[in-house]
Amino acid sequence: MRMRNKPWAEDYLLSHSDIVSIDLSRKGEIQSWFNKSQPIHIEVGSGMGRFITEMAKMNPHINYIGIERDKNVMIRIVEKAVEQGIENLRLLTVDAEHLTDIFGEGEVDRVYLNFSDPWPKTRHAKRRLTHANYLSIYKAILKSDGEIHFKTDNQQLFEFSIESMSQFGMKLKNINLNLHENEPEDNIKTEYEEKFSNKGFRINRLEASFN
Ligand code: SAM
Numbered sequence: 001m002r003m004r005n006k007p008w009a010e011d012y013l014l015s016h017s018d019i020v021s022i023d024l025s026r027k028g029e030i031q032s033w034f035n036k037s038q039p040i041h042i043e044v045g046s047g048m049g050r051f052i053t054e055m056a057k058m059n060p061h062i063n064y065i066g067i068e069r070d071k072n073v074m075i076r077i078v079e080k081a082v083e084q085g086i087e088n089l090r091l092l093t094v095d096a097e098h099l100t101d102i103f104g105e106g107e108v109d110r111v112y113l114n115f116s117d118p119w120p121k122t123r124h125a126k127r128r129l130t131h132a133n134y135l136s137i138y139k140a141i142l143k144s145d146g147e148i149h150f151k152t153d154n155q156q157l158f159e160f161s162i163e164s165m166s167q168f169g170m171k172l173k174n175i176n177l178n179l180h181e182n183e184p185e186d187n188i189k190t191e192y193e194e195k196f197s198n199k200g201f202r203i204n205r206l207e208a209s210f211n
Helices: 009-014 050-058 071-084 097-103 122-127 130-139 154-169 192-200
Strands: 039-044 063-067 089-092 107-116 142-152 171-176 204-209
Touching: 009 071, 039 050, 039 097, 050 063, 050 071, 050 107, 071 089, 097 130, 107 130, 107 154, 130 142, 130 154, 142 154, 154 171, 154 204
Parallel strands: 039 063, 039 107, 063 089, 107 142
Antiparallel strands: 142 204, 171 204
């Protein structure tokens, strides 16, 4: 997601440090950042944040964390969280490669990956959020029965992810090659999901676990 550089982005995020952190300083205190201690679900690459904000409103018994490395994009999620006063949502402006520096072992109950950047060139495969290097990070922070829920319109990324997760020894279930054919009532459409589905792309989805 490309967004124009906003020189004031960092100051804006710092002025909302009650809900967004721009560094690793929340290490070891993720649960105490919330008003209530409850299961933690994270979304990696939240973009403009429709998914994570709607999920948080729908499920007040879950603590949600949106992870988005681009400060200019993160502003849009913070605006939504502030306007709507969502209590069970916190935000981290960090790269996913640092997740083990923030979350303890088994601290996270679920990881959502929605419309992750496909990085189509083979030489960029390690940047894909379902590459084995990232899977080991999710494995370290997920509970043993935790799950990854993944959606994408990109066929190549979906095939790569199935192969990558299978080679990692993960169990895959509920593989759906056309999510919108019988769209589940509780499916929250992300900004990218709406855009690509309107253009006629089929949406793929799967759930995966390490045990
Ligand atoms: N999930 C949103 C949606 O479906 O509308 C946004 C999808 S957009 C294609 C991917 C987002 O992931 C971008 O905003 C990008 O900055 C973020 N992203 C990509 N790699 C990341 C990483 N390693 N760590 C954190 N965020 C990342």
